[in-house]
Amino acid sequence: MTTWSLEYHSFEPDQEGLREALCTLGNGYFATRGAAEEAGAGDIHYPGTYLAGGYNRLATEIAGREIVNEDLVNMPNWLCLSFKPEDGDWFNLLAVDVLSYKQKLDLKNGVLERNLRIRDRDGRETTLATRRLVHMGDPHLAALSWDITPENWGGRMTVCTALDGRVINAGVARYSQLSSTHLITLAAGPAGENAIELLSETSQSRLRIAQTARTEAYQQDRRLNVDRALIVEDDYVGQTLGFDVQPGVATRIEKVVGLYTSRDNAISEPALAARQAIERYGKFAELLETHAGAWSRLWHRCDVVLEGSDRAQMILRLHIFHLLQAASLHTIDLDVGVPARGLHGEAYRGHIFWDELFIFPFINSRIPEVTRALLRYRYRRLDEARRLAAEAGFKGAMYPWQSGSDGREESQRVHLNPKSGRWIEDHSYLQRHVNAAVAYNVWRYYEVTGDREFLGFFGAEMLFEIARFWASAVTWNPQRQRYDICGVMGPDEFHDQYPWRDGPGLDNNAYTNVMVAWVLQRAIDAYRIVGTECQNELCAALSLSPAEPDTWDDISRKLFVPFHDEGIISQFEDYERLEEFDWDGYRAKYGDIHRLDRLLEAEGDTVNRYKASKQADVVMLLYLFSAHELDSLFEQLGYQLDAGWKTRTIEYYEKRTSHGSTLSRIVSSWVLARRDRRHSWALLNEALESDVADVQGGTTAEGIHLGAMAGTVDLIQRGQTGLEVHDDTLSLDVGLPEEVSSMRLRLRFRGHWLELEITHDLVRLAVPDDWAGPHKVMLDGTLYTLGAGKRLDVPRRKAQRV
Structure with missing residues (x-):
């Protein structure tokens, strides 16, 4: 083919x-x-x-x-x-x-x-x-x-x-x-x-x-x-x-x-x-x-070449193709965001969600000017986010779960369940974690580009106002001597309230709380990075007191994270009180149970009663943060986790997830890339096929799933390569599947192009004459020097093969 x-x-x-x-x-x-x-x-x-x-x-x-x-x-x-x-x-x-x-x-x-x-x-x-x-x-x-x-x-x-x-x-x-x-x-x-x-x-x-x-x-x-x-x-x-x-x-x-x-x-x-x-x-x-x-010029920047799997290569290029059609160089001149379903249909009414979290990593490493423009879309709506926060009784800025023209909350308050024909109360506006996603995108863009001008003029202000929101959203729990975040929804979306409570919202969603701890620290980092003059300007413009960063630091070290059983991070507080779900029985009854929430509502039941997830919130943390970052985060929060907590967490939630979101397999494949490479590759192929084969039975016709498409590309460019940058070191933890004989791609880092080629026997990196770093490469536990204008060929250890 x-x-x-x-x-x-x-x-x-x-x-x-x-x-x-x-x-x-x-x-x-x-x-x-x-x-x-x-x-x-x-x-x-x-x-x-x-x-x-x-x-x-x-x-x-x-x-x-x-x-x-x-x-x-x-x-x-x-x-x-x-x-x-x-x-x-x-x-x-x-x-x-x-x-x-x-x-x-x-x-x-x-x-x-x-x-x-x-x-x-x-x-x-x-x-x-x-x-x-x-x-x-x-x-x-x-x-x-x-x-x-x-x-x-x-x-x-x-x-x-x-x-x-x-x-x-x-x-x-x-x-x-x-x-x-x-x-x-x-x-x-x-x-x-x-x-x-x-x-x-x-x-x-x-x-x-x-x-x-x-x-x-x-x-x-x-x-x-x-x-x-x-x-x-x-x-x-x-x-x-x-x-x-x-x-x-x-x-x-x-x-x-x-x-x-x-x-x-x-x-x-x-x-x-x-x-x-x-x-x-x-x-x-x-x-x-x-x-x-x-x-042709776009493909020179953006192509990812896989040898050995023609089907995967074609779909990967199809996904890149649609990403570039939704966010291209023309986006730089526009005041727009990236709709979750692209410009390909009317699902989600063309609104902008948190899917940027999955889309921006690809753009950051190819055309970061486009990311900058898309982040400006969020910055221009900062005043509306401030108004939303004030209206809800908070300080700072609260970005909406669904955004459109002017940044007001566009989420529905009722939605139709096509399985039952009933209009159901919709509480998805409680997904406050979109605020953390906006901050995450600002910081990751800065990390890849080193764009201090953006951080000083736009990014820091967003980070500060988002930090202010979270500082006002926490409550001190004197019994625990920790801060709580109550009344929210996590990315899972199956759970929007406790079955024993009348009002909507959940307490201490682990994903949200850990993300907030990270966001507060990045706001503090931005405060230091922008320099004294910019600090003074922002403090005057925002009435930001010097004591506020100290408050952010305190909260970021004392947020509560719930656990249950043998050290499993709970999706949210009291998660262990929910009932186990009859997965085998419902698969036998319905076959396709991706949208378990709709099936149960049509039966007069609710998924809120069960330990059943559309996508696993906690596992998202393993997707967004490296092992080093996560260990540092939990150490910052004062939780001592043993070496096996990640494996136990992945296995626990994999058994309790319906993968009702197209993003779910992306996340699962990513976190398994170093632990179970064969299963990871199988999940990646399922994710690649999700739109082409319309695995959700009719949803792709309403518009492609742009976040899932971007996620598959990122799974190749960063997930399978294990590419990370810490200080002045480029780290690679290559997990090339045996089905793929080689991989070639180009990545842009702080204005310069890095060319990367990987086989089962060799890793090759080449950088231009004006390469400004990183100047060290860590591969298979060995540190190498990467000088400007040089090519580095590193034989791979046979033990690293899949």
């Missing part, structure tokens, strides 16, 4: 939703699902287009209350293109015999292709070859190319090209009861002789969106003089092109589309900018050349 393309060799209507999400094309500014150009939205196809930061709010009355939801808006459909023979029907795959079919997502060049041969009801056979791109070089451009060849017929052909504003947000079935019409058409009509345009506006956020499309027909590279007719209907503008065709002679249809909005930089007006954009470029081939060049 090729490792540079995702391919399908038959048309499967029931698989189209999944394929459309996986074949999405984008450039960080906007993205369009891989729906067929001739297809409209319905039970089979969903041709969504999504703009980064393109949100709108609508109100709906549900379960006796008015609910306001903010959604990433499905923008007008620019794909619309179809053809028909004279006296024939418009092309529809469901109404013809499909004689051959192939769909290919070209990952290297960022092109979606289809090649098919059909026979209509009158016996006419036609070959169609299509190509599509969303330009990675110019974020405002997209293009289509169709080669239509009549095989056994000739005569008159008509092509219809259009821009369709009759779209709604209908990509997630469980949201069907919610208001969904976000767009108002302001104008629709011609844009010169060969082009059409559509100007829309979102109903609440007042975002204006202009689309312009130029469509031309060619035969043997000669542009045809076609008969054109304009079609203008409510919220729709189209154009038909009529011309003659001959058997065996291909006609190429090229459609170039410009997309601008009222928020874009350096424009006078979006419709004018869109018109000018399509006038600047010639044929599809010209756009393809510059588009492929932009992708």
